[in-house]
Amino acid sequence: MILKKIGFIGLGLIGGSIAKKIKTNHPDCEIIATAHRENTIKKAYEIGLITNNVLLPLTAFCDCDMIFLCAPVEKNIAYLSELKDIIKPGCIITDVGSTKSQIHKEVIALHLEENFIGGHPMTGSEKTGISNANEYLLENAYYIITPTGQTSEKQLQDFYQLVKELGSLPLVLDYETHDYATASISHLPHMIAYALVNLVKDIDDEKETMKTIAAGGFKDITRIASSSPVMWENICMTNKEQLLKLMDMYIDSLKELRNDIHESKSQALIDKFQSAKDYRDSIAVSGVKSQNRVHEIFLDLVDEAGGIAIIASILAFKGISIKNIGIVHNREFEEGVLHIEFYDENALELAILLLQEKNYIIYRR
Numbered sequence: 001m002i003l004k005k006i007g008f009i010g011l012g013l014i015g016g017s018i019a020k021k022i023k024t025n026h027p028d029c030e031i032i033a034t035a036h037r038e039n040t041i042k043k044a045y046e047i048g049l050i051t052n053n054v055l056l057p058l059t060a061f062c063d064c065d066m067i068f069l070c071a072p073v074e075k076n077i078a079y080l081s082e083l084k085d086i087i088k089p090g091c092i093i094t095d096v097g098s099t100k101s102q103i104h105k106e107v108i109a110l111h112l113e114e115n116f117i118g119g120h121p122m123t124g125s126e127k128t129g130i131s132n133a134n135e136y137l138l139e140n141a142y143y144i145i146t147p148t149g150q151t152s153e154k155q156l157q158d159f160y161q162l163v164k165e166l167g168s169l170p171l172v173l174d175y176e177t178h179d180y181a182t183a184s185i186s187h188l189p190h191m192i193a194y195a196l197v198n199l200v201k202d203i204d205d206e207k208e209t210m211k212t213i214a215a216g217g218f219k220d221i222t223r224i225a226s227s228s229p230v231m232w233e234n235i236c237m238t239n240k241e242q243l244l245k246l247m248d249m250y251i252d253s254l255k256e257l258r259n260d261i262h263e264s265k266s267q268a269l270i271d272k273f274q275s276a277k278d279y280r281d282s283i284a285v286s287g288v289k290s291q292n293r294v295h296e297i298f299l300d301l302v303d304e305a306g307g308i309a310i311i312a313s314i315l316a317f318k319g320i321s322i323k324n325i326g327i328v329h330n331r332e333f334e335e336g337v338l339h340i341e342f343y344d345e346n347a348l349e350l351a352i353l354l355l356q357e358k359n360y361i362i363y364r365r
Contacts (some may be wrong), residue, residue, distance in 0.1 A: 001158035007064040008033035008050075009079055011040050014096050014121060015070030016133025019049055021166050024135050032056060032064070036071070040130050062086050069095040072231065073238045077106045084110050092155065094119045098182060099239040100146050100175035107148060117159050118146030118175060120182070121168060128228075136167070136300055139337050140327045143168035146175040183242040187235055188250060191243070193225040194232075295348040296341040298328065298363040299355065308338065314354055320347045 003026055008015045011033045019031055031049060034056040035041055045053035052060075058079070061067055067083065069076035076095045080103070083093060093116050095103060100118050107116045123141035143163045147156050156172070163170040173181070200218070204210040236243060260268045301307050308325065315322060324341035342348045352362050 001162060003029050003065050005030045005032070005064050007061040007067040008070055009067065010070030011035045011044055011130055012070060013124060013128050013133050013137070015068055016044065016130040017135060017137035018068060018166060020133055020135040021138060023049055025165050032060060043130050058082050059086055063088055064091055066092045066094065069093065072234045073097040073099055073103065074234055077103050080106055080110055080112060084112060087115060091115055092117055092159065094159070096121055098186070099235055100178045102238045104146065104148065104175040113148035113150035116148055117151055117155065120144040120178065136302055136337070139167040139302070141168050141337070143170050144178055145170055145172045146178050147172065179239050179242045183239055183246050187239060187243050188246045190224050190227065190232055191247060192250070193222045197222050197225045294341060295343065295345055296339060297348065297352060299338050300361045301338040311338070311355065314358060315351055318350065318354060320351050
């Protein structure tokens with residue numbers, strides 16, 4: 001795929017990080033962008049990322065080889081009808097939204113299937129904006145690709161290769177499978193976290209006893225409730241069908257668990273807990289939790305030969321033992337590509353000091 005000019009509609013954390021990586025890989029490629037705030041465009045221009053220093057009308061994207069839609073999902077959908085009669089033949093429009101069904105249905109309705117390939121880079125953090133974008137954000141993160149029924153094999157292979165150049169792990173899915181899977185492993189857990197936090201807030205006493213002693217399991221399961229309310233409203237509205245289906249299934253599962261407790265079915269409870277434990281323990285990396293506090297850090301890491309070995313050597317030289325180490329491939333709403341777990345608090349704190357001295361960026365949960 002020859003990319004002479006790429007456009008970004010939205011240039012926040014994800015869009016900015018993709019643009020930076022493309023600029024590194026293809027320095028001769030012209031990148032233009034527009035965004036919600038003109039200050040975003042000025043910052044991107046000042047660092048040499050894009051060639052325009054003012055907000056652009058969509059007509060300015062008429063000669064782009066590829067256009068990334070990096071706004072909230074519902075806004076991305078709205079942009080499609082405006083872009084339809086603007087783009088040149090062969091231009092590929094892609095998005096980075098975390099839900100896919102609605103945008104694909106709009107693509108079908110607008111007869112844009114030959115020009116659209118859906119995308120979902122599973123990375124990000126609580127930090128937002130172009131100031132926090134970096135070209136390593138997508139390293140070793142899953143990047144789900146959702147082609148249309150009219151995406152050619154060449155278009156798919158070219159886009160697949162572009163995703164690999166970003167440092168990501170491409171995974172091709174149809175859009176309905178994508179939405180069902182992400183509703184299960186991301187959207188439903190967020191709904192559970194929001195509901196649980198609100199429940200505890202509503203039943204807490206005047207002394208805020210529950211808030212005071214909240215720790216361990218409660219903090220682990222509810223950390224994601226600190227995510228953007230506006231973003232999650234958007235996700236709920238654009239993946240409503242799949243999310244409601246899974247919420248009903250979860251409610252049924254919770255009712256069954258409640259019934260086992262009510263009727264004192266000890267073996268049924270043990271079987272359910274053991275099944276959940278076995279499955280959870282089988283999930284690779286990022287934190288097989290125990291009843292004890294987990295001493296872990298996450299850090300950015302350039303995907304290069306010997307990167308992990310260098311870190312291990314730095315720690316080993318000071319006698320620090322590593323309990324668990326590995327790459328975090330799904331970093332949506334997370335930070336750091338490498339996860340390291342230690343045996344105790346002292347080792348954790350010393351490791352942080354040593355790695356920060358070597359200019360590694362450390363994230364703590």
